[in-house]
Amino acid sequence: MGIELTLEGITKTYGKVTAVSDLGFTVKPGELFALLGPSGAGKSTTVNLIAGIEKPDKGEIRAGGRSILALRPQERDFAMVFESYALYPHLTVAENMAFPLRAPVRATRYSSADIQKRVAETARMLEIHELLARYPKELSGGQKQRVGLGRALVRDSQLFLLDEPIAHLDAKLRHHMRGELKKLQKKSGRTTVLATPDYAEVVAMADRAAVLNHGVSEQIGTPIELFSRPANVVVAQAIGDPPINLLNCEVANRDGCFYISGAGFSLQCNDRLQAALRHLPVGAAASLGIRPSEISIHRDPAQGLIRGEVYVFEPLGGEAVATVSVEGKLVKVLCSWSSSLKIGDKVSLSFDLDTVHVFNRDTGRALYA
């Protein structure tokens, strides 16, 4: 059922603004591929280019091996779900869902009875069969989202394009829909491209993802790869909340052994870091990346590796985020609510050398053995 989608060297500019630059990736048949990035990163542009709503300035797009650049959106036979749902306000839910099946371009493919059957089946699967006679303005956000989904599912399209489909749902519904969307996608076996700024969605749903930054793809890989082996600072900061802490440090080589020192700390590197730091050009600056969940905070300033002062303590429910000022730089630490730290408390931080990342500060690239 699923086709392969390939983008090569895609570039798109709007006047002076480059939305997408030399973008390329391949989505395997049946795969759920995510485009992760903040607003302005180029995700929506990429989705529009795949859909055919926009034309790239340069590059090639192939679906199922054949170039689709010359095809208009209605000819590409892709189904799209929009962030704003884009339900037709003057049509009922049933008519909305039947709309793609009634398009003149495929008028001969579906008979009237066929259309009714498909709409009813899809509605039942999405649990919206009771809403078929209602109009979009009478529906809640979650219901509208499912109608939009139904409209995309109701036909046998070649590809799914999801543009931030669950962005505006409340937290509990978002959790639920992540699971539902994943299941639906796997069941239909259709190749899917998902654009989202929410890394949690990517980790929960995607088989592979591309991290986009100002129109450029920083890294493509599985969510686990992106999380545990980020290629550069941008990718490391894209995944995880609060984002990874980056501490500037100096690297010294004494007797063939690397030492890292920075604001308030000086450490001998373990084997893993030794191997990684060998890739750092001599004289280049480095930075240490430590995730907030990998740092421990101690009330005794003498206990840990780095000394600092509590800048602000924010309880967030099950856990808390403590922001510690380390010689002027702010480090965020995930800790428990019961630690009740106050602004100005002197604390110390410790972390495991096995979990830190090192980056070349000039290029931003991560260093690995």
Add this chain to the structure above:
Amino acid sequence: MAEIAFRGVWKVYGKSVEAVKDMNLQVKDGEFVSLLGPSGCGKSSTLRMIAGLEEITRGDLEIGGRRINEVEPGDRDVAMVFENYALFPHMSSFDNIAFPLTLRGEDRGEIRRKVEEISKLLDLDGLLKTLAVNLGGGEKQRVGIARALIRKSSVLLMDEPISHLDADLRARTRGELARLQRLLGITTVYVTHDQLEALAMSDRIAVMNLGVVQQYGTPDQLYNQPANMFVARFIGEPPMNFIPCTLERNGSGRVRIFTGGRGFDVELGGEQAARIDPGFRGGEVFFGIRPIDFEIAGGANMQARPSSSKSAVKAGVLNYEAGCEHSFLEAKLCEYTVLVECAPTARFSEGDTVTLEVAANRFHLFDRRSEASIMKVEAR
């Protein structure tokens, strides 16, 4: 002294729209209080009554011990930060911040000194000459806050000031605001619909719904001892799970909680049973448990908790959602779907069976009819 006291305050729009009903609330001097609730709950109306932008229909509002119902907004010594910044677009940041002082006719030199002092505090030094229209969202917000703080009023009011910023800027600004308030010690009332903001910054939170304050307490109290199901559902993300059960008291001080069909059947004794309000004799209840408070037998827990006894149930996995810091399980417990937070390293698939345990002091019970909590209130 800038305590704020609401005594029997009502706000009615027109003849029948009761936006705020019989509010009795006190904000201590220097305290950071959040008004938290969904849209339409009355939080903005309450804030605007403090500011003087709305008339008080009934009741008394006092600031610093003085009744201020009839006092003009300008005379109340109250400063406000708005959701959409409300800056003069074609004036520079400096002029915007200085505006309250220039309006009062203060001396130019004094104004310059005060503006520079406040912009240093809010990290606006380099932006003073920039026109407001050219600032980014976060910068505009800081200018709005600087403007509010420059008069050194006794009370600071903030109406969803960071809701328009995108996620990471919001998280950063949240921390900055919390720190700023602590350092300045100004009595602050903060309106928001985001419970995370309220928990992170407040000394106390008033959760409101349909004009009525549901609970007013510290973040700890609201999170660990919600007074009713609305508060329990609203605070904490992901929201609390609720399972409809029946509660029975056995003779010997033990309590039995079970669902029909015996899928969930636990007996509590001793200290766990003692957590329940002895005044509640028995009946239909909701058993509430947060996703993070489930423990998965086999060690895939989020946090190890010391607990004296647990109540274990079997549940079937409907869906597993992988995550970075935590993963989630959607599991079927009897015929109810619950969300369970687990460690990121855990791996489950649809169809697996897990044994879920609940630590003694982590569950909540609510009367099914009144939705009020039936747990004993502990001093925290």
Add this chain to the structure above:
Amino acid sequence: MSERKIEDIRHKRKWHIWLVLIVALAVTLFPVFWTLVTSFKPSTEITNPTPIWIFKPTLDHYKSILIKEKETQDFSTGSQSIVGIQTFDFYKYLVNSLVIAISTTVLAMVIAYPAAYSLARYRTLGDNYSFWVLSIRMLPPIIFLIPISILFAIYGLSDSRLGIIIAYLTFNIPFACWIIKSFIEDIPADLEKAAYMDGYSRFQVMTRIVFPLTRSAVAAVMIICFIFSWNEFLFAMVISFIRSTPLTAGVGLFVTGYGIRWGRIAAAAVIAIIPTVVVGLIGQRYLVRGLTMGAVK
């Protein structure tokens, strides 16, 4: 000012507003009222220097215009004596008015709608292009009077309904385009994107998605075009002669060399107002929505 005083001022303001409204209404409606009264007054009493309020009403004026009658016009110019026979043919004028107004309205919408759509959705010629095109409507119509008369004379459009329709279209099309364009811009682009993805062509999207969603604006614009065309006097007077004269110009014929037939003018005016009032009453819901929504741009 404390809150209590603000309440008082709100009260006072209401009172002033009522007064202003009543005065404005009186000033606006008085001519209509006067015309109505005049149409029932006997001729002699109309021309009386002091206005007479109490009189015996007569239907003579209505009878004389609704029942055919010959009116002679004297076109004598010095040496030559030409007497042309001009009939005040009420029904011919009514038909002309209807044909012209309805044709203008329908044609304006049919031409303006796709134009508005293109201006709204395609930015190729730049944002200012549409402004220049549509600002034609802002020019005082009278400056086009002579050029149009000359052009029409050259192309044989003088005294033809088609000519009048074309003249009216020069104003109605930009107007319709202007209003419809801003309504189309209000429709989220996502809806059209969704329709493309669902398999529809640009034209099908315009007719099946965009048009139904702008129905109220279309209705409002058509009502305004109709009323404008029906009421228009200047161009009607200049272009038409005998065949194509609509009601508005026809009424002008009562200004004769022998005296002004006030009673008949009044009667004809009263009858001419009726269709616009009817259309306006039916469409007023659409009119207010249509005008104000387009204006807040």
